[in-house]
Amino acid sequence: MNPEVVAVLGGGVWGSLLAALIRDNGYPVRVWSRRQGGNLEEIVQPATMLVVAVSVAGVLPVIQRLTALPSGMIIVSTTKGLLPGNYRTPAQAWQRAFPGHGVVALSGPNLAAEIAQGLPAATVAASVETSAAQRVQQVLASERLRVYTNNDPLGTELGGALKNVMAIAAGVCDGLNLGANAKASLITRALAEMVRVAVDLGANTYTLYGLSGLGDLLATCNSPLSRNYRLGYGLAQGKSLAVMLQELQTTVEGVNTTQVLVQMADQRGLRVPIAQQVDALLQGHINPQQAVVELMGRDLKAEFHPEPL
Numbered sequence: 001m002n003p004e005v006v007a008v009l010g011g012g013v014w015g016s017l018l019a020a021l022i023r024d025n026g027y028p029v030r031v032w033s034r035r036q037g038g039n040l041e042e043i044v045q046p047a048t049m050l051v052v053a054v055s056v057a058g059v060l061p062v063i064q065r066l067t068a069l070p071s072g073m074i075i076v077s078t079t080k081g082l083l084p085g086n087y088r089t090p091a092q093a094w095q096r097a098f099p100g101h102g103v104v105a106l107s108g109p110n111l112a113a114e115i116a117q118g119l120p121a122a123t124v125a126a127s128v129e130t131s132a133a134q135r136v137q138q139v140l141a142s143e144r145l146r147v148y149t150n151n152d153p154l155g156t157e158l159g160g161a162l163k164n165v166m167a168i169a170a171g172v173c174d175g176l177n178l179g180a181n182a183k184a185s186l187i188t189r190a191l192a193e194m195v196r197v198a199v200d201l202g203a204n205t206y207t208l209y210g211l212s213g214l215g216d217l218l219a220t221c222n223s224p225l226s227r228n229y230r231l232g233y234g235l236a237q238g239k240s241l242a243v244m245l246q247e248l249q250t251t252v253e254g255v256n257t258t259q260v261l262v263q264m265a266d267q268r269g270l271r272v273p274i275a276q277q278v279d280a281l282l283q284g285h286i287n288p289q290q291a292v293v294e295l296m297g298r299d300l301k302a303e304f305h306p307e308p309l
């Protein structure tokens with residue numbers, strides 16, 4: 001099925017950039033956004049590929065607005081977060097709503113502002129249907145964006161979702177000037193926490209050590225371009241969550257994902273000490289310094305258990 005015709009849902013930072021990249025590759029693209037309106041069905045019906053770039057808050061509302069999708073259309077979910085209530089990932093929600101369609105999760109270290117400048121980056125198109133992942137690879141890959149495929153969409157999505165929580169913690173760490181040792185220790189243990197959760201949910205360990213786990217974790221924990229990092233940095237300077245959200249005026253997925261992650265970990269008996277401290281901080285139960293004391297004062301243990309971390 002070539003050439004592809006692409007419909008992008010979401011006219012925010014990421015949706016607009018993805019639309020531009022795909023257009024630059026020579027594919028016809030039409031964008032639907034809540035703000036600009038337009039007839040959703042009219043935009044979707046002629047397309048062969050649906051790229052979803054709304055935030056978590058928009059996933060279910062958009063699904064509810066769509067009735068049937070054109071036969072053979074693949075759905076590319078680029079949203080990074082967890083849906084509240086049922087702990088589903090966005091791609092799982094799409095697959096459940098449209099079981100007859102191939103679903104691809106796109107995720108990686110992809111700070112939009114850098115890609116928009118033409119700086120090189122890599123990402124992952126993941127699907128249980130290899131041919132669907134390859135179609136996305138074809139449509140999106142360019143000299144400045146290297147697209148890998150893999151067959152673990154769950155792990156790929158969880159990497160992108162869970163790192164947002166850790167990027168908030170990294171922002172706090174830098175905002176408190178805790179130094180390079182603390183930052184390296186935090187990121188390493190954050191990855192251990194992400195692996196623990198993702199593997200428990202059925203993801204492949206190696207996926208979390210790839211672009212969408214470690215890769216995205218490093219990018220967002222080290223860059224003030226990350227909105228989650230900036231949120232944490234501001235909290236460390238004594239600003240409240242409300243003030244920071246007002247300042248940032250944009251999507252900060254880690255806030256809701258932290259809440260969902262902590263609830264899920266509690267139900268499944270998983271240890272998520274960093275996420276718990278981020279949650280307590282976001283809820284205003286502790287201050288940033290107390291979070292550090294809590295993390296440093298935990299029971300002493302072995303670094304590795306026989307099983308993953």
Ligand SMILES: NC(=O)C1=CN([C@@H]2O[C@H](COP(=O)(O)OP(=O)(O)OC[C@H]3O[C@@H](n4cnc5c(N)ncnc54)[C@H](O)[C@@H]3O)[C@@H](O)[C@H]2O)C=CC1
Nearest residue numbers: 010011012013014034054055057058061079080111112251
């Ligand atoms: N900006 C970035 O660097 C990257 C962002 N992402 C992910 O892409 C998603 C979108 O992020 P951005 O575009 O940066 O955020 P944004 O704040 O610029 O845009 C959010 C989009 O979601 C839409 N939306 C929100 N609620 C909606 C609803 N109820 N119904 C319909 N549409 C709704 C908004 O209208 C807007 O188009 C997030 O999950 C983010 O984690 C992924 C990779 C890179």
Ligand SMILES: O=C(CO)COP(=O)(O)O
Nearest residue numbers: 108109110111226227228
């Ligand atoms: O996911 C991203 C980069 O890979 C964007 O991170 P923020 O949402 O923290 O800006």
